[in-house]
Amino acid sequence: MRACIAEMAKALEGADAALIEQFFYQLFTAAEADEMAKRWALVKELASGTPQRKIAAQLGLSLCKITRGSKELKKPGSAFRRLLDKVQSSPVP
Numbered sequence: 001m002r003a004c005i006a007e008m009a010k011a012l013e014g015a016d017a018a019l020i021e022q023f024f025y026q027l028f029t030a031a032e033a034d035e036m037a038k039r040w041a042l043v044k045e046l047a048s049g050t051p052q053r054k055i056a057a058q059l060g061l062s063l064c065k066i067t068r069g070s071k072e073l074k075k076p077g078s079a080f081r082r083l084l085d086k087v088q089s090s091p092v093p
Helices: 002-012 017-027 030-047 052-059 063-074 079-089
Strands: none
Touching: 002 017, 017 030, 030 052, 030 063, 030 079, 052 063, 063 079
C-alpha cells in the first residue's frame, strides 16, 4: 500500500490546490475527509502551542491521536513541520 501512497504523491506533485482538494473529496467519504481535516487542525493547534486537552475538547479527538501528532511534529525533518512552514510562508489569496 505504501507504493500506492507514493504513486498518489507523485501524481499530485505540482498540482494546484483546487485539483488536490477535489481529489481528496472524491477519494474520501465525507466522514473520512472530516477526520483528515481534524487531524490537520490538531497539527496546526499543536504547532501554535495549544494544550493537548484543549485540542481534544475543541476537535473531539482522543488524546492518543493528539499525542501521536505531537510526536510526529517533534521528529527531525517532520513532514508536518515542513508542510506547516510551507503553508505559513504562502501568500493568502
